[in-house]
Amino acid sequence: MFCSLPSALLDAFSIDSLELTRPWAAALLLLPLVLLLLSLRRLERRTVLLGTARFFSGLAGGGGRSSSRRLTASRVLAALALAAATGAAVGPAPRQRDVSEIEWLVVVDRSPSMYLTTGAGSGRSRLAASLLAARALLEEAGPASSRVRFVDGSSPGAAVGAAAPVQAAPPAELLERPVDSLPEPSWGAFDRAGVLWVTDRVPSTLPSAAGWVASGGEAVPGPVGWGAKGALLWDGPGSEPRLDPTLRPLAWIGGELDPVIASFARAWASDRGVALVEDRADASELVVEGAGPLPRRVADRSGGRDGWWVRYATDAGESPGSGRPWWVANGEGPRRDLITRVSGRVTVAPLRLDGDPAPAEAFAVSMAALLDGALDAPRWVVPLSERERAGPTGRRAPELPATTTAELDLARGERERGERVATAALALVAAVLAAAAALARARESGRRHA
Amino acid sequence: MTAAWRGARSDAGASSLPSPGVSIGPALVRRFGAFAARLSAAREREEVGRRRALQGEGEEFVGHRPYRMGDDLRHLDWTLLARRGDRPFVRVHRSSSSERWLMALDASASMGVGRPGKLQSAAEAAGAAMALGLRLGNSIALLAPANGAEEIVELRRTSDLQRGLDALRAMVAGASTQSSWVGAGAAQGESSPGSLDRGLDGAGRVLLFSDFLDVDPRWVSTLAGGRRRVHLGQVFAGEEWDPSAASAEGAVWVDPEHPEERWSADAAGSSRYLARLAEFVEGWARLARDHRMTHAVWTSGKEFEDHLPELLR
Numbered sequence: 001m002f003c004s005l006p007s008a009l010l011d012a013f014s015i016d017s018l019e020l021t022r023p024w025a026a027a028l029l030l031l032p033l034v035l036l037l038l039s040l041r042r043l044e045r046r047t048v049l050l051g052t053a054r055f056f057s058g059l060a061g062g063g064g065r066s067s068s069r070r071l072t073a074s075r076v077l078a079a080l081a082l083a084a085a086t087g088a089a090v091g092p093a094p095r096q097r098d099v100s101e102i103e104w105l106v107v108v109d110r111s112p113s114m115y116l117t118t119g120a121g122s123g124r125s126r127l128a129a130s131l132l133a134a135r136a137l138l139e140e141a142g143p144a145s146s147r148v149r150f151v152d153g154s155s156p157g158a159a160v161g162a163a164a165p166v167q168a169a170p171p172a173e174l175l176e177r178p179v180d181s182l183p184e185p186s187w188g189a190f191d192r193a194g195v196l197w198v199t200d201r202v203p204s205t206l207p208s209a210a211g212w213v214a215s216g217g218e219a220v221p222g223p224v225g226w227g228a229k230g231a232l233l234w235d236g237p238g239s240e241p242r243l244d245p246t247l248r249p250l251a252w253i254g255g256e257l258d259p260v261i262a263s264f265a266r267a268w269a270s271d272r273g274v275a276l277v278e279d280r281a282d283a284s285e286l287v288v289e290g291a292g293p294l295p296r297r298v299a300d301r302s303g304g305r306d307g308w309w310v311r312y313a314t315d316a317g318e319s320p321g322s323g324r325p326w327w328v329a330n331g332e333g334p335r336r337d338l339i340t341r342v343s344g345r346v347t348v349a350p351l352r353l354d355g356d357p358a359p360a361e362a363f364a365v366s367m368a369a370l371l372d373g374a375l376d377a378p379r380w381v382v383p384l385s386e387r388e389r390a391g392p393t394g395r396r397a398p399e400l401p402a403t404t405t406a407e408l409d410l411a412r413g414e415r416e417r418g419e420r421v422a423t424a425a426l427a428l429v430a431a432v433l434a435a436a437a438a439l440a441r442a443r444e445s446g447r448r449h450a
Numbered sequence: 451m452t453a454a455w456r457g458a459r460s461d462a463g464a465s466s467l468p469s470p471g472v473s474i475g476p477a478l479v480r481r482f483g484a485f486a487a488r489l490s491a492a493r494e495r496e497e498v499g500r501r502r503a504l505q506g507e508g509e510e511f512v513g514h515r516p517y518r519m520g521d522d523l524r525h526l527d528w529t530l531l532a533r534r535g536d537r538p539f540v541r542v543h544r545s546s547s548s549e550r551w552l553m554a555l556d557a558s559a560s561m562g563v564g565r566p567g568k569l570q571s572a573a574e575a576a577g578a579a580m581a582l583g584l585r586l587g588n589s590i591a592l593l594a595p596a597n598g599a600e601e602i603v604e605l606r607r608t609s610d611l612q613r614g615l616d617a618l619r620a621m622v623a624g625a626s627t628q629s630s631w632v633g634a635g636a637a638q639g640e641s642s643p644g645s646l647d648r649g650l651d652g653a654g655r656v657l658l659f660s661d662f663l664d665v666d667p668r669w670v671s672t673l674a675g676g677r678r679r680v681h682l683g684q685v686f687a688g689e690e691w692d693p694s695a696a697s698a699e700g701a702v703w704v705d706p707e708h709p710e711e712r713w714s715a716d717a718a719g720s721s722r723y724l725a726r727l728a729e730f731v732e733g734w735a736r737l738a739r740d741h742r743m744t745h746a747v748w749t750s751g752k753e754f755e756d757h758l759p760e761l762l763r
Contacts, residue, residue: 046701047712049467051560051568051661052690053705055726056713 021091028086032079039071039079074440081433088426102146102194102401103163104138107153107210108174109199111184113386115177119218126200126390130215131170133395134198137213138166141397150174153185153197179343179376181383194401201390211398217390223247224384228273234384241384248275249378252283255290260353262290264364268371285344285376292317292350299354303330303338306366310357314338315350323347326370344376467559467706469567470623474577474615482611485755486581489762493586514539549654551583554593554646555621556660559706562623564687564750569623571685571750572659577615578754579657579762584608591649592617602649624706657761659683664707667737680743683761684734687750690727694720 020026108114114127138148146166152158152174161171187203190210197203197212206212224241225232231247251274253265265288269276277283292315299313305327314329314336323340338349357363514527517538525540553576555561561569576592583590590605594617605614650656656673662684674680689695693703693715703713715723731747738745746761 047704048689048693048701049563049706050690050693050703051563051663051687051706052723052727052730053703053711053713054663054708055723055730056703056715056719057711059713059715059719059722 018092021093023090025086025089025091028089029083032082032086035075035079035082036071039075072440074437077433077437077440081430081437084426084430084433088423088430092423092426102142104142104146104148104166104398105151105190105195106134106138106148106170107151107185107187107190107195107197108160108170109185109197110152110154110174110178110182111386112177112181112382113200113217113390114215116217116220116382116387118215125175126215126217127175127198129393130198130200130213131174133215133393134196134213135166135170137211137395137397138196141211142166142400151190153187153190154178154182177379181377192401193399196398202392202394206396209399211396212394214392214394215390216393219389220382220387222387223378223381224387226273226378226381228271230273231378231381234387237389247378247380248273249285249375250275250277250283251286251288251375252277252280253288254280255348256293256350257288257290257348258294258351258353260356261348261351261367262288264367265371268368272372272375274375285378286371286374287345288348288371288374289345290348290350294352295350299352301329301331303327304357304363306369307362308357308359308366310363311354312338313352313354317350339370341370341374344374346370346374467562467567467624469565469570470562470625471567472570472573472619472621474573474619478574478577479615481755482578482581482615485578485758486585489582489759490585513542515542516540549588550591550652551579551588551655551657552591552593552646552649552653553580553657554649554659555618556658556662556665557621557623557625558660558664559624560661560663561685563706564689566750567623568661568685568687568750569621571748571752571754572683573618573621575683575685575754575758575761576657576659577618578758580605580614581608581611582762584611588654590614591653593646593649594618594620653678655679655681657681657683659685661686662734667733670743671737671741674741674743680738680741681761682734682738682743682745683757684731684745684747685750686727686747691724691749693723 108127108131110127114130115125118124118126118129138146144166147163148166148168149163150160150171152160160174184199185197187197187205187207187210190197191207193209195207195210197207197210199212200215200217202214203212219237221234221236223231223244224234226247226249230243230245232241233244233247234241249272251269253262253269253276257265266276268274274286280287280289295313295315297313297315299311301313302309302311304310316336323342323345325337325339326341326346327337327339329336329338336349338351340347514530517526517540521540525542527539527541531538555569555572555576557569561567561572564571580590580592584605585608590610592603592605592614593600594603603614603617605611650673654677656678658670658681660683662670662682670680670682693701701714703715705711735745735747737743744761744763746757748757
């Protein structure tokens with residue numbers, strides 16, 4: 001988040017990012033120029049009658065040039081100080097834009113609690129409620145022509161959708177609950193003017209420049225975990241989670257599956273506490289499916305993985321659907337994926353095993369890992385910390401962006417900081433040079449009067 | 451060696467000097483009178499019987515007073531002591547003969563330096579000394595320019611003071627009409643004495659006002675002798691003590707008596723210059739001590755009341 005001084009200076013002096021708030025002050029540059037020109041002018045030294053002048057005879061400087069230049073160190077430093085001070089006086093600042101171009105940046109919390117309801121009997125999710133509140137707040141805080149862009153704060157830096165009017169509905173993908181459990185955003189990274197945080201509870205550390213909207217919400221009882229014997233059910237504040245054996249993940253195993261694979265999948269489901277459903281559409285957590293009819297040809301190939309080996313037969317068709325290949329056929333010809341995997345689904349190509357894979361233990365461990373990885377976490381399981389009460393609603397409007405345009409990328413914030421550093425550096429340089437000039441002047445004066 | 455008691459070398463010319471002339475106005479004359487009255491009154495209060503600084507040895511007996519520690523035992527009246535036997539008395543005299551003072555001012559070009567000029571300061575000191583001397587009953591011989599040469603102006607009564615002041619007013623530093631008024635010839639080994647030498651006859655005191663830059667110390671040492679007292683008033687301009695103050699950006703220093711020679715100096719050179727000047731002044735102070743002369747140094751901006759009593763002590 002922090003930028004080095006040299007890069008900040010370079011960024012700050014990019015012409016298109018700066019404008020001069022007091023351009024007339026550039027006329028002050030004449031002062032150091034005049035000072036230097038006057039100092040370079042060769043001046044006739046003053047002739048002073050001195051009855052005792054003979055005592056200078058033979059001393060350093062004797063012979064007496066009648067002219068001299070007065071470009072002393074103190075004058076050079078003073079000129080540099082004036083130039084630097086002029087640089088600061090012209091007021092380099094981030095270029096201002098039309099106020100009608102205000103663009104808010106809305107950072108959305110997509111942690112699991114945001115997809116719970118705000119309270120008993122409420123059908124609205126905390127996310128939907130907070131987004132509605134955010135829209136109302138931004139309509140009050142800026143002109144009607146303001147635009148807004150959304151960022152998935154739980155996936156840092158990920159913009160969601162294009163800039164849209166404040167009144168427009170938020171992107172639909174924000175409202176969909178992520179498959180994985182995402183963390184709460186790192187709010188500190190988004191604390192700057194023009195940014196609004198959208199969450200369900202009042203931030204533990206309030207922002208200094210950003211605004212925030214909290215939907216609030218009551219505790220939402222429900223499953224907070226699951227295992228082979230069932231799910232852990234939380235009944236609400238003051239209660240301890242209890243085991244509910246009826247709540248299980250749902251899987252469907254079907255299609256034209258090799259009997260060895262199908263029997264192993266069923267054994268795995270039984271061991272893991274996964275319930276098998278008859279209807280494929282009811283399988284919310286896993287589908288294990290054979291992609292086509294079993295080949296009738298003689299097993300003419302052999303292969304395996306994870307230490308097991310088996311002879312098998314397959315056809316020359318296409319690889320079964322999309323997904324990450326888990327087992328790929330050996331031999332000549334085009335690549336043939338035998339088993340692929342995506343989240344919540346395992347697809348098996350037309351495949352017939354010739355006998356049991358050996359060694360059987362290696363096969364069991366390998367297949368169990370495949371199915372464990374493919375099984376989705378049950379959507380109805382939400383961690384206890386997320387189900388607890390979110391507190392009251394709350395909101396605070398963000399500061400108007402310094403540039404009147406909220407930058408979408410975090411680099412913009414760094415550039416603004418760099419510009420401030422550059423101006424401060426100019427002023428600091430001027431102060432140091434002025435102090436050095438005063439010191440040099442004092443030393444010269446001291447030598448003359450020594 | 452240069453002239454012993456040199457007169458003006460008018461190389462710089464009076465017109466180019468910052469302060470070539472002498473101005474003595476009524477206010478200054480009043481200060482002379484007040485100064486003379488104050489010092490002469492102090493002298494009158496001095497105990498008779500001691501050697502008096504500015505008056506000849508008294509000869510007229512006026513009475514007795516009790517002896518005090520420090521009184522000259524030669525003035526103790528032994529006869530009276532023998533007759534009374536209880537306590538000693540000294541004889542009190544009043545001077546019955548005046549003393550002749552010879553005064554000379556350096557009017558060379560270097561005396562035209564400074565604001566006020568060194569010659570002006572020297573003339574003020576001389577004028578005050580002149581008023582004091584006349585008030586004390588002494589006669590004054592002032593070496594002054596006249597008719598393109600120099601002559602000795604004799605002043606015998608207080609009413610002559612104005613004439614002496616006129617002679618001072620006529621002085622111009624570096625003026626071509628002012629040739630050497632002192633023993634240039636004597637310094638160069640010639641037999642004819644300078645004008646100052648001629649005035650030495652019968653002088654009980656000699657007062658010289660100058661910067662003593664081209665004066666031969668050996669010649670000055672010959673002025674003291676017998677009962678004659680010599681007073682050396684040495685004056686410098688302020689910028690001669692602090693040349694850098696005259697020009698902050700550096701300057702070219704020019705000797706008004708040798709304008710073809712120019713000097714400049716850096717900080718170290720200026721420091722060495724001051725050391726040389728201090729050494730020069732100390733040389734004259736040493737000479738004065740060795741020959742029982744009085745010596746006072748002052749800056750031309752100072753009032754004569756500050757330094758003249760020291761010179762005339």
